[in-house]
Amino acid sequence: GAVVSQHPSWVICKSGTSVKIECRSLDFQATTMFWYRQFPKQSLMLMATSNEGSKATYEQGVEKDKFLINHASLTLSTLTVTSAHPEDSSFYICSARDSLGANSPLHFGNGTRLTVT
Amino acid sequence: AQSVTQLGSHVSVSEGALVLLRCNYSSSVPPYLFWYVQYPNQGLQLLLKYTTGATLVKGINGFEAEFKKSETSFHLTKPSAHMSDAAEYFCAVSGDWDSNYQLIWGAGTKLIIKP
Numbered sequence: 001g002a003v004v005s006q007h008p009s010w011v012i013c014k015s016g017t018s019v020k021i022e023c024r025s026l027d028f029q030a031t032t033m034f035w036y037r038q039f040p041k042q043s044l045m046l047m048a049t050s051n052e053g054s055k056a057t058y059e060q061g062v063e064k065d066k067f068l069i070n071h072a073s074l075t076l077s078t079l080t081v082t083s084a085h086p087e088d089s090s091f092y093i094c095s096a097r098d099s100l101g102a103n104s105p106l107h108f109g110n111g112t113r114l115t116v117t
Numbered sequence: 118a119q120s121v122t123q124l125g126s127h128v129s130v131s132e133g134a135l136v137l138l139r140c141n142y143s144s145s146v147p148p149y150l151f152w153y154v155q156y157p158n159q160g161l162q163l164l165l166k167y168t169t170g171a172t173l174v175k176g177i178n179g180f181e182a183e184f185k186k187s188e189t190s191f192h193l194t195k196p197s198a199h200m201s202d203a204a205e206y207f208c209a210v211s212g213d214w215d216s217n218y219q220l221i222w223g224a225g226t227k228l229i230i231k232p
Contacts (some may be wrong), residue, residue: 006160032217043207043224044161049217057217093160102211102218103149103168108160 001027002098006109013084013116021079021112023094029074030096034106035067038091047092050077084116119144119210123223131231136195138226140182140208143189149211150191151220152182156204164206167191178202203230 003026013019023033031052036044048069049057056069066088068080077096081088091113095106124139142148149168153161165176172184178201182193191208205227209220 004160034217034219041227043222046219049219091158095161097218102214103166104218105151105163105166106161106220108153108162110160111158113158 002107003027004094004096004107004109006094006112008112009110010113011115013114015085015116016083018080018082019084019114021081021092021094021114023077023079023096023109025075025096025098025107028096028098030077030098031074031100033071033077033094033096035069035077035079036093036095038093038111044093047079052077081114084114086116089114089116119148119212119221121208121210121221121223123206123208123226125226126224127227127229129229129231130198132200133197136180136193136198136202136228138193138206138208138228140191140193140223141189142191142208142210144210146213150182150184151209151211152176152180152191152193153207153209154178154204155207155225161207164193198228198230200230200232203228 005024007022033050035047047062050071052071071077093111095108097104120143122141151166152164155161167184175181180195207225208223212219
């Protein structure tokens with residue numbers, strides 16, 4: 001149980017275009033999802049916390065207008081990278097919990113490798 | 118505030134040898150601790166977690182970790198390394214309720230298995 005599906009697994013886009021990444025909880029409802037960015041050989045960097053039915057909470061230094069997050073249902077959150085530039089190339093990962101509480105582990109999608117040319 | 122320190126960005130062991138990946142944490146409240154594994158170009162998979170109770174926790178793939186409060190440590194071990202264990206390993210501690218209990222991550226340790 002507790003499967004998180006992320007799509008696409010990789011995407012190549014041209015500079016200036018927008019890319020949408022989907023994160024779905026397949027067998028549980030997730031009121032909160034987390035979006036991470038991971039640079040090569042580095043740890044996870046939390047970008048934002050996505051809350052169903054309300055605005056996402058962005059971490060300091062993350063541009064809200066650049067990285068649009070929508071959490072329209074209890075099983076789907078999307079991250080849209082708008083007007084992408086080569087420096088946005090990275091590995092993006094979403095995660096969610098299947099139950100509330102600090103002792104509940106995060107379940108991760110398989111990530112999306114974004115390359116902006 | 119919580120924090121996690123993983124000692125050693127790279128650890129290299131021979132196949133069949135003991136694996137020891139170190140994790141120390143800082144937390145103002147009783148911690149909930151996690152170890153995750155990441156294979157190349159994939160998301161993270163939970164190996165094991167400590168919440169309460171028994172301080173020695175067993176996880177998947179033969180890994181285990183021991184919570185030592187006095188040492189603020191949660192080191193990950195495996196008696197005999199296998200080639201398939203080569204991956205990146207992350208230790209994490211739960212943050213506070215006001216952060217939606219987001220995980221605070223260590224920098225990661227890359228485990229290299231020598232044949």
